[in-house]
Amino acid sequence: TQLLEQSPQFLSIQEGENLTVYCNSSSVFSSLQWYRQEPGEGPVLLVTVVTGGEVKKLKRLTFQFGDARKDSSLHITAAQPGDTGLYLCRGSSNTGKLIFGQGTTLQVKP
Amino acid sequence: ETGVTQTPRHLVMGMTNKKSLKCEQHLGHNAMYWYKQSAKKPLELMFVYSLEERVENNSVPSRFSPECPNSSHLFLHLHTLQPEDSALYLCASSQVYGNTQYFGPGTRLTVL
Numbered sequence: 001t002q003l004l005e006q007s008p009q010f011l012s013i014q015e016g017e018n019l020t021v022y023c024n025s026s027s028v029f030s031s032l033q034w035y036r037q038e039p040g041e042g043p044v045l046l047v048t049v050v051t052g053g054e055v056k057k058l059k060r061l062t063f064q065f066g067d068a069r070k071d072s073s074l075h076i077t078a079a080q081p082g083d084t085g086l087y088l089c090r091g092s093s094n095t096g097k098l099i100f101g102q103g104t105t106l107q108v109k110p
Numbered sequence: 111e112t113g114v115t116q117t118p119r120h121l122v123m124g125m126t127n128k129k130s131l132k133c134e135q136h137l138g139h140n141a142m143y144w145y146k147q148s149a150k151k152p153l154e155l156m157f158v159y160s161l162e163e164r165v166e167n168n169s170v171p172s173r174f175s176p177e178c179p180n181s182s183h184l185f186l187h188l189h190t191l192q193p194e195d196s197a198l199y200l201c202a203s204s205q206v207y208g209n210t211q212y213f214g215p216g217t218r219l220t221v222l
Contacts, residue, residue, distance in 0.1 A: 009150065033210065042114070042200050042213025043153075088153065096208055100153040 002027040004091050006101035014109050016078050021104045023089035024071040030092050032065055032072045037086040037103075046074075079108045113137065116201050116214035123191065124222050131186040131217045133201030141207040142184040144176060147198040147216070159184060160207045191221045 007022045023032070031050040035043035047056050049065035049072060056063045060083075062075040076083055089101045114135045123129050135142065144156040158166035159178040173195075175187040184201055198218050202211040 004152070035213075037213075041215050042202070043211075044213070045210050048210065090211075092208055098155065098208060098211075100155075102150065102152040 002091070002093055002097065002099050004089055004099050004101035006087075006089060006104050008104060009102065010105045010107075012107040012109065013079055015080055017108075019076050019079055019106070021074045021076075021087055021106070022071065023073070023091075023101050025091060026070065027091075028069050028094060030069070030094050032069075032092070033090045034063055034072070034074055035088040035090060037088060039085075043086075043088055076106075079106075081108045081110050084108050114201060114203055114212050114214035116199075116217050118217060119215065120218045120220075122220045122222065123188070125191060125193070127191075128187070128189045130188065131199055131201075131219075133184040133186075133214055135182055135184075135201075135203040135212070135214075137203055137205075137212060139203035139205050139212070140181055141204045141209075142178060142181075143202040143204075143211065144184065144186050145200040145202065147200055153200070156186075158207060165207065188219075191219075193221050195219065196221045 004023055004025050033048045034046045036046055037043040047063045052067045052069045054065045060077045064073045084107055087104045091099045117132045141160045143158050146154040155168050156170045157176040162178050173190050177185040198216045200216045201214040204211045
């Protein structure tokens with residue numbers, strides 16, 4: 001069974017701090033996506049990475065796909081209260097299976 | 111209205127009740143999904159429909175019964191649920207199976 005393990009599961013930081021969230025697996029994924037879910041809403045796509053070693057930036061968010069396409073990271077610079085939410089990674093296996101990690105809950109305090 | 115909508119947003123039901131969750135997508139997508147989201151657990155994929163045919167059923171108990179009458183609508187019929195079925199039920203759609211998923215806001219279900 002393919003699994004995506006996210007760490008940490010919960011993170012509480014002060015506004016202005018930097019943080020990194022990890023998404024790891026022992027399996028290779030053809031692509032990986034990051035979603036953010038705010039309370040009372042469904043997850044919303046942030047980014048898709050498909051190439052090993054790929055780095056994408058979305059304002060203060062930097063996403064990286066591991067060279068072997070088994071892991072990914074999300075780095076947030078100078079976090080703001082609006083970044084608060086549940087961050088989910090989703091992998092697409094080579095057989096087409098869609099797998100979500102258990103999520104990282106981020107709380108950014110003003 | 112655009113995007114993916116779900117009704118009701120909140121539902122409280124007894125273990126002997128029958129209820130249905132509704133999902134509607136206005137994106138012209140061909141694939142629709144039901145997920146169960148419980149605290150501290152990964153999103154659990156329950157059912158997938160592609161072009162109105164069920165293509166995935168991940169060992170979901172028979173007390174959950176999906177229905178996809180057309181590519182825009184998806185239902186989840188609930189019958190004789192258990193308290194451990196209490197969770198947020200999310201509907202999603204994508205252009206084709208596996209592509210970027212667009213989620214509805216979810217139905218918060220509580221089984222008493």
